[in-house]
Amino acid sequence: MTNPDPTSIAGKTFPLRGSFGQVVVGAGAAGIAAARAAAAAGMATLLVDEHPLDPGLFGLDIPYLFGARLDAATRNAARMEERIVAARPDLLAAMEEGVEVALGVAAWGGFVKGVTSRAMARPLLGLADREAAWLVGFDRLTIATGARDVVLPFPGWTLPGVVGARGFDAALRLYGAFSGQRLAVLGGGALADGVVAAARAAGLDVALHRTTPARLRILGREEVAGIAWQDGAAWRETVCDTVVMAVDTVPMVDLPDVLGCAIAWDAARGGFAPALGEDGRASLPGVTILGDATGTAPMARAAWLDLALEEAETLVCACEEVGAGDLRALRPPRYLDAPGPQAGLAALGPLNQDQVKRLTRAGMGPCQGRRCREAVHALLSHDGPAPLASHRAPVRPLPLSVLAALEEDPALRANWTGWFGIAAQWLPHWEPAPADAEYIGGRLSPEDVVK
Template identity: 30%
Template sequence: MSARADIVIVGAGPAGLAAALAAAPSGARIVVLDDNPAPGGQIWRDGAQATLPAEALRLRERLAACANVRLACATRVVALAGARGLLLEDPERGWRLDYEKLILCTGARELLLPFPGWTLPGVTGAGGLQALIKGGLPVSGEHLVLAGSGPLLLASAATAKANGARVLRIAEQAPWSAVARFALRLPRWPNKLAQSFALHDPGYRANSHVVAALGSERLEGVRLNQGGKLLEIECERLACGFGLIPNIQLAQALGCAIDGNAIAVDAWQASSREAVYAAGECSGFGGSELALVEGAIAGHAAVGEPQRARALWRQRQRWQGFAEALRRDFALDPRLSRLAAPDTLVCRCEDVPYSSLAGQPDWTAAKLASRCGMGACQGRVCGAAAQHLFGWQPPAPRPPFSPARLDTLLQLVEDDGAA
């Protein structure tokens, strides 16, 4: 089974929604794909215990009113299919979707760094905990510690507190001087300043980072380094987030140029690959406001509306300033790369410890020697950690990009046979 669209947008977070709405008035046939059951991405994730902001609801309503936009949720990209095609799968079927223009709004994943005890039940990512709570995880009455870096810690803490958790400590690894410098810049972005007051927590401590998660069968406490002094806090949950890693797998498979760890784009949000654009956190983390304006620029550019795209450049520049402040003031302390002990697992899927990787020259050698990255997550967690720990650049992914049914994969063979 196959279909065709003028524009395919991969990702229905803020960037993907904005791209679709910018391109829709042109009359182009647009398909928006997302692997979540509802649009919104990670930042506007829906669920049993989620409260969506008014802007997210407004964008959903506007998108639903566009007759030329089809939203395909719970749909994953399994493989590339020809020069301008994608092999897709949802819970019911697999099919091929061909496109004239492609806009990648694939978002980002959490960076999880290994430390002793990080695989204990009760330890999650900060964003992961937020997603679990929104999906219905009960946390009422539980004692929670968050550790890592950046505003996501505060947002996750607020979600947990709103659902009855007791937040004991928010350990921010950045020094107080960097946090203060960032806070002094916030008046340039008034809505962010207002958010900072709303998210304030008395348990917040800068110059503080996780050393180890404590417990035998599950998490019982956490050991922190706070200003050079070690302390232990009893808790039932530990949520860690050391920043975000752009999700560039599909871009790598397409052959798009990568700048650092993000998709390289020009002023029109166009990638190095013809007819492929990128917007949002896959082209660099900067929050929902930057994602929205980048998505709109990409949408206008994809349908040949350069003047409308150009009119948004100044707004994008403003939010790029916020993104740069985040990167600079919450840069990770090099000490976080030395948290793992020799027996600390780096690849949880294949039980590969730090000591098995430390002497390897690159990612490929590590996989051959230890099976690192060859488990269920296919390197999505340990690959980013290894890149941060050792400087290894993971190679471009090979299909299938996610587990798929055999009858879906057979469509690639049938297409090749028909050609």
């Protein structure tokens, strides 16, 4: 039977840049080992990693909190690729064993057969570099994207010079481009101890290592100049050019969530983490999750976040300028000049973090919530963990020029612009559509546009 809907994807193809038995996303130790094992088993294997990043993403703190503490060398993509290969020597072994390695390539989405995509012939992964976006087919997918930094929204946290533990590690070890000199490190345990040890090994000065939660103020105007902390009734301070937030990390679950893998709250694994079966297998057939993407250490951020969120003026979402008081009151964005519900969060009913995001715009900025997700979740979760704020593709910001380069089936391109057969969409809103307008291939005919 012929498909009566010309805009449906049923029966249409998606141009691919290759099909692989195994695709691995993330070229850390776990990802490289998985790719080498797949190649040894005779699978056509693709290993992708988003590093070296487009320099524009450093400013958005994607995927880590970099805090503008990378030097100008990061603008030289070829040099950065050399440094990354040097930092991960097993990449060369993987290439020699037949793994196709693509550096500087991000996975921005994944698409499998489901409720809204029954017509898909096979699972697809969306990839992109600085020039173009494309799709590849896969039989099996391994996600080894690791974890990202938890940000503490103490006053001054948006200043250049505030970095996360993962951001510091990437800048220092992976890129060899860390530009700070004198550090204050926040957090205890292995994460913070590792930061302190790495800093001292690199000849950096660790001015402060604060292991217990305290009220803090990060000092400076244009960038970090120091840090102050409450010690009993008094405040103490020290000079530094970098504050490393090494309190906690959280598994990166954006790609598993977009694919449709089950995600569950598990404080013992760092917060929201994939629900896994044996051997790291996700709830979605053919998908395996490895390494820190499966979970990190038990949560250590609660007391720090409670202190940071005490004041209503605390800026929680910097991209959209949403404060703690705005969230508690469900206050709409300031540019709307409108009040929120009189009862604030109490008026919301069953808590839904996506609904809070739509009402206040917290988490809807260009960083895609990476800097504020945990703080927003902590503020909403005093009566129990709030649901996960869902992710949508693309899970990495992509310029329109990159998305425009995505190849499409001509049959799809001819119809994607049609919205439910509304011919008038191509006319100015103040002009009525001619009664006899002819709707051709997703748009009005040229003669009708002129009428």
